[in-house]
Every structure is written in structure tokens, then in C-alpha cells.
Amino acid sequence: MNSNEIYNLLKSFFPDAVIDYKDDKPVEPYIIVSAKEIDKICLFLRDEENLQFDYLSCLSSVDYDNDNLAAVYNLYSFVHNHKLNIKVIVPKSDPVIKTVSSVWNTANWHEREAYDLMGIIFDEHPDFRRILLPDDWEGYPLRKDYKVQEFYNGMKVPY
Numbered sequence: 001m002n003s004n005e006i007y008n009l010l011k012s013f014f015p016d017a018v019i020d021y022k023d024d025k026p027v028e029p030y031i032i033v034s035a036k037e038i039d040k041i042c043l044f045l046r047d048e049e050n051l052q053f054d055y056l057s058c059l060s061s062v063d064y065d066n067d068n069l070a071a072v073y074n075l076y077s078f079v080h081n082h083k084l085n086i087k088v089i090v091p092k093s094d095p096v097i098k099t100v101s102s103v104w105n106t107a108n109w110h111e112r113e114a115y116d117l118m119g120i121i122f123d124e125h126p127d128f129r130r131i132l133l134p135d136d137w138e139g140y141p142l143r144k145d146y147k148v149q150e151f152y153n154g155m156k157v158p159y
Contacts, residue, residue, distance in 0.1 A: 003029040030085035039098040052079040059110035061118035099125040117142040
């Protein structure tokens, strides 16, 4: 199945949670879905016989624009040899997305990294803590509006 066909299938099962389909070149096509339903949608994508997206190859976070952050899910099916990109857009003021770590275990680390560096909160994550930065680090370094702190625990930050 191609991504447009998958979009139509998802839209029929999740009419309120599947928001849009984008196929503007040169970017690969992607489907925008609701942050509150991403876990159910991903479970469907993994378990549906005609889809079987059994591999989350990457979960990335993006400082989308002045007001929003995004999580991008790159999925692959070894069974059907097809791929899909899913995007969830959330406001910076409330960047909460349901975890998909129960669908693909590899999301556990990817979601922690997205939180650590971008500040996206993955609701119901089983081990939600920073993974790269110390627990008391202030801010999220990959956001465009991030201001590097001059000192951390009395040490000058060399940037």
C-alpha cells in the first residue's frame, strides 16, 4: 500500500484523529495525526494484516514553528516492504503526546531523547526521565529559542 491508501484506511477507522495527508515534494509523504490517539493509531498500524508496520526505525522531534513542536515517526513493514511517516504536532505551551513504547519497545529511548532535547512529554511512558542531560538541566537544547546557560553547577558552559 502507498501512503495515500494508508491515509484513507486510517481516516476510515480514526475519522477524528487523522488530521491531514501531505505529499508536497521534495519531502516524503506523511500523515498528521492526533497526539491523544497516536498510541491507538500505531497499534492499528502494527497489527492490521495489510499494514504490519513492525519496525519503528526512528522517532524524531522537530521545533516546528514559533508555537509548535512535532514528533515524526518513521515506520517500516518488513512483511510488506513498505514505509510510512506519521507526524504529531503539539503546541509548545502543552507538548504532550501519548507514548508508543508499548507498541514498539524502541520508542522508549527515542521518546526520552525527544523529551530531553526538545521538551515533548510522552504521557504514560514507563521510564520517563532524562537520558542525555543531567536531571537538573534547565531547558531543552534543540529548541530554536533555547538560551545556553552561562554556568551549570558552578562550571562555565563553553558555548
